[in-house]
């Protein structure tokens with residue numbers, strides 16, 4: 001299986017990988033980091049967080065990245081989602097480098113290609129659930145365009161909200177929703193513009209295990225039915241196992257884990 | 266779109282924004298009210314000055330006057346006749362005004378202005394400022410004007426003033442009678458008394474000789490400053506200068522008739538206010554009023570000038586509301602002043618022609634006064650004539666008021682600037698508070714400019730709402746300012762705006778659309794400017810930092 005093959009590469013050094021890449025013909029990864037390094041500065045001290053991450057994500061995959069707290073999972077996800085620049089290395093989308101694009105294009109890619117969900121949901125407290133879900137649409141379209149197609153957009157947003165199981169909560173403010181409901185709302189917001197890749201940063205981190213399990217189930221369904229690529233980071237092994245593939249970040253590098261359940265099956 | 270939505274939501278959900286709106290609103294309202302009242306006062310003042318001074322004045326440079334006024338007027342008409350609506354010859358001369366009050370003579374420096382009431386009224390508002398045409402207030406009750414506006418202005422007494430004059434003259438006569446019977450031995454020295462035109466230091470003019478001859482008929486105590494009988498002090502001065510008119514048969518004189526020189530002095534010369542000791546209210550004290558007699562003195566037109574004085578009759582009081590004028594101007598009938606100053610041209614058979622010192626001109630609407638002045642200056646020899654607009658004449662006062670207005674405006678604008686700093690501080694707070702949301706928006710694809718425009722739009726909205734409400738409030742305040750003044754008077758128990766001090770029956774206001782627009786636009790601009798810094802800060806927030814912010 002191509003998917004398995006790709007993950008087996010993670011154990012080899014970058015040099016080997018390059019030689020492999022030349023010799024083996026394989027599908028282009030949808031999202032890829034090449035030798036990405038990132039360090040934070042604390043005064044004069046430079047604290048390396050990522051020390052050369054090579055990671056491919058193929059279309060339709062559900063990849064979970066496991067790591068201890070502070071291991072740099074969020075940092076990596078932010079680099080994938082163009083919220084930050086790597087110090088060294090590149091991020092590629094469908095074979096094209098995207099980390100060095102001008103700010104405007106990066107903004108557009110975030111809007112068109114990526115969907116984010118966060119541990120703390122990050123809904124806008126002033127807006128109702130429906131409005132929160134419609135924010136990406138408002139960002140994409142000019143005021144005039146949005147106004148013209150308001151009905152259509154509203155219907156789309158409602159449809160997505162129903163899909164995540166939150167019908168009849170449209171007008172609730174985030175403060176009136178439970179944690180699980182807020183995360184569902186965040187997922188709806190991430191999905192409303194039909195992104196290619198969903199980036200989830202500890203989506204269950206703040207939820208009890210039952211609700212967390214429901215959220216993972218939802219992500220799995222989306223991955224299965226809509227062929228949505230999902231990259232999820234978590235420190236919870238049990239949650240990570242629900243994904244098709246898993247990798248681990250240790251000391252700023254990727255460590256490949258046992259074959260995924262899908263791969264085995 | 267999200268910008269507008271968020272901007273609206275932030276506006277609605279943050280009470281702190283209300284504070285910014287209120288500070289902008291109060292600043293705008295204050296500026297509008299103060300400006301309107303200031304410009305109301307200024308406009309009113311300019312109107313009054315303008316009314317008294319006329320559009321353009323041609324002044325003869327010597328006080329002895331231009332001996333050929335007809336030629337001058339003809340010349341003026343020839344040069345700028347098309348622009349002239351009306352003109353009037355006047356004699357403007359410094360002089361003194363003497364009135365008796367509580368037994369003391371008070372002599373005040375004044376400007377005597379000899380006018381022809383008919384043409385003077387055409388040149389500008391003048392009649393309106395005469396007391397007999399104005400509504401007065403006695404003991405808090407309004408008294409309608411004694412004359413209707415349709416009546417022509419002139420040097421004549423009203424019915425009331427006539428009755429008053431008759432009363433005191435009769436009283437005087439009976440007193441004289443009593444005095445003559447009981448104090449024969451105290452008869453005043455006729456030489457001291459009977460010299461109607463007091464020449465300076467014994468230089469006798471022809472006229473003064475003539476008057477000595479007639480002086481037997483006069484028996485007043487006016488110029489006799491040595492006499493000090495308190496009862497007599499209450500008796501107004503009587504005929505002294507009948508002889509000025511040589512043709513007038515003395516025998517036929519109506520005892521109540523006005524003197525040949527009639528004056529209309531400013532209200533500041535004839536009355537004053539003193540605060541009542543108990544109530545603190547201002548009480549009007551009339552020194553002298555229409556129907557009374559008084560004295561004026563002025564240099565004549567001879568070389569060197571000699572001081573001439575004469576008893577005169579008050580026919581009315583002039584009250585323009587400009588204290589500078591009301592305490593300084595004394596209008597005199599032109600012929601009387603010319604006669605007193607010896608300006609009547611001896612060559613004229615009918616005594617009708619006299620020298621004048623200036624010509625006041627009213628221009629037609631739309632005429633360019635500066636052009637007229639330039640033309641007149643070119644046509645009239647500058648050695649003899651100076652030509653000025655009314656604004657030139659009052660330049661120091663008008664520019665002082667202008668500067669005052671400007672400074673006040675700057676100070677008031679600082680109020681709005683303070684409001685601006687309030688907005689700045691509040692916005693920084695909101696940006697800090699919204700740091701995480703800014704990160705979320707960026708993760709959803711919002712651009713830095715988009716985030717920035719949320720806060721700029723927020724500032725704009727604050728400015729628009731604040732100055733909108735402020736404009737409405739300010740205009741309402743201005744509209745009902747006199748009602749509000751009434752309430753304040755009622756609440757504080759003190760008259761806030763005392764018309765007797767300010768001369769205006771109510772607080773004058775004038776709202777100019779451009780001023781309102783300027784204030785509103787200025788306030789909005791300041792709000793937007795104040796939001797630029799916080800907005801830039803928001804736009805530069807790093808999305809990751811913003812997302813990590815807790």
Ligand SMILES: Nc1ncnc2c1ncn2[C@@H]1O[C@H](COP(=O)(O)OP(=O)(O)O)[C@@H](O)[C@H]1O
Nearest residue numbers: 040041049067068069070071072073074075076
């Ligand atoms: N802005 C920053 N400045 C300094 N250190 C940072 C900053 N952001 C993250 N770090 C550090 O980078 C490391 C990785 O952080 P993060 O990617 O959030 O880890 P994780 O999501 O795996 O818990 C942590 O040690 C954290 O302290």
Ligand SMILES: [Mg+2]
Nearest residue numbers: 073074075201
């Ligand atoms: Mg993290």
